[in-house]
Amino acid sequence: MKILCVADHIDPLVYSAAVKTRFSDVTMVLGAGDLPMEYLGFLSSSLNRTVGFVFGNHNLKALPLFQRSKASLLDQTALTAQTQNYYGSTCLEGRVMRLEGILIAGLGGSIRYNRGEHQFTNFEMNCRLLRLVPRLLWNRLVHGRYLDILLTHAPPRGIHDEEDLCHQGFTGLLWFMRRFRPRYLLHGHIHLYDINANRVSQYHDTTIINVYDHYVLDYELD
Template sequence: MKILCVSDQIDPIVYSSAAKDFFKDIDLVLCAGDLPMEYVDYIVSVLNKPTYFIFGNHNLEEFPYYHRKADSPYSTDRHTGDLSHAHGAIYAGFKVLREENLLIAGTSGSMLYNRGENQYTDKQMFFMLLKMLPKLLYNKLRYGRYVDIFLTHAPPLGIHDKKDRCHTGFACYLWFLRKFKPAYMVHGHIHLYDLQEKRVTEWNSTTIVNAYSHYIIEFGGVK
């Protein structure tokens, strides 16, 4: 399975007339946050592949439509209104989902740094991960594994993150990786201005990928 991962920047290769040909063998798209929803809509319409997205700490105009109380870090209920404006993509924030045989868990947001929308302390994010536990346990019983891909906006603490508060990673993500052992973690949030900067890290049994702009992974664990 070939997966296109995007985040944080409208990539000129993706946002071009050649995208359909350039990415013709893509099976799935993962959007790791801080992208205009119009861009997500464009990707869906051009590539016509299953697309999953989460929100970051910017481009949050539509965030309230997916959460009853956008200012509450503990509220993850879907909005009861019309979500036909959902751009053909599936929201994976604080959910455990399945795309054919691929198991996906997702979280939205970044570390709390200025009390803005979709920002969380590490403790708050940990409790939100715990809410996904029943579905993760079901996956283990039903499919023999908890999750294949962990889709987030922020990185884990100490891996690809920065020293400033805004770009600090979540320590609880390390707990999640140790406990549930996804094959991949795909995150955004950390801009890569230096082409030599590391964007892929092997940590325990997980390959951690910074999806900034765009990156393609080939996942052979799904048949």
């Protein structure tokens, strides 16, 4: 199975009339944040494939619509219509879902650096991670494994991140990978301007990939 992963930058190789030909063998699309919803909608309609995504710390205009706990009943109705008829995408924020046979959890946002929207302290991110645990335990019971892919915007602390506060990773992601052993952690947020820059690392049983711009993951189903 091939998964087209996108984050942070609208790639002209992807956002083009040739996308259907260029990525004809893709089964699913995952967005790791900082992309306009229209871009994800374009991929959904052009490729006619499942699209799952998280938000980053930019391009947050649609974020309130996907914050289910804060949305009014009217907003919820609008969200359902937009998701099915326009965006064509599934928001994975704070959720654990099975898409195309793959167990995926999503946690977007970045480290808090200026009190902007969708920014979190390490403590707040730890709380978000803990809220996933009941469903992960259910997955282990039913599917024999906790999780296949953790989709984030920010990277783990010390892996692919940078020292300036805005681009530091979350420490809790390291604990999460040790404890629940997802096969992959896919993230964006760290822009890659050098074609030779390292974007793939290993941490215990988890392969961490920076999917900035676009990255095609060749996922082997069990």
